[in-house]
Amino acid sequence: MKNQQWGVVLAAIIVCAAIVFAADRLQQTGIRIEDRSEPVVEKKTEAIPVTQRTITVTGEGRIVVEPDHVRITAGVSELAETTGKAQQQANQKLTRVLDILKENEIPERNIQTSHLAFRPEYDWSDGERRLIGQRVEQSLNIDIPEIDVRPDRVAKILDTFGAIHQLEMHSVSFEVKNRKELVNRARVLAFEEARQKAEALAQLSGLAVEKPLQISENEGNARPIPYFRTTPQMHAAVEGAPSALPAGEMDVTVMVNVVFAVR
CATH class of the missing domain: 3.30.70.2970 (Protein of unknown function (DUF541), domain 2)
Incomplete structure (x- = not known):
């Protein structure tokens, strides 16, 4: 019985020695044994995106001035x-x-x-x-x-x-000379009107207005007043009476489209 146990031990020692010897020989020849099994990665469950609620409105700002x-x-x-x-x-x-x-x-x-x-x-x-x-x-x-x-x-x-x-x-x-200043004033009025519209619509829908998500602007140009004098009839009219050129009023208009987030 003891002889059998010693035989098993001796066989195990011989196998280990053979493995060590083989590994040493492979290392000397430049050959390496690597474990290329892919690690198990735990997959994360992606959250389903929640649709953003929005209200889209248009506001107009208009400044009337004399040229x-x-x-x-x-x-x-x-x-x-x-x-x-x-x-x-x-x-x-x-x-x-x-x-x-x-x-x-x-x-x-x-x-x-x-x-x-x-x-x-x-x-x-x-x-x-x-x-x-x-x-x-x-x-x-x-x-x-x-x-x-x-x-x-x-x-x-x-x-x-x-x-x-x-x-x-x-x-x-x-x-008008100060057109840039007038455009800035009209822009403020346009945005305020857009916000008021959004708040009114949100209140009717039982929602609350949050920050704007998108804003676009369109500036309206005041139409010039044309004046022509090229025909002989017009030339004759000049000699009879002075020209009457009422300047009237002109407006500077800004339109804004705003998309507001609501909750």
């Missing part, structure tokens, strides 16, 4: 045999325009050339191209300030412009 300056766009278009002659004719009329503005105390910084072009002009009436002359065009942007203080100055300038033969009056627009 305080006028922007005029005027120009000349002259045709002559040469570019030099056409430019000379254009310069004569523009010099008269600048003199009128100076007489009415309009600073030079308020006058800017917005368009200048030289080009040949052709006649195609006979089915073929025929050069008839050289065309020179030039336009000016003129800013007349303080119309709230000196309201008659605009009409006086336009009436004098009307006496210049073939001077083209492209447009007259009434504007």
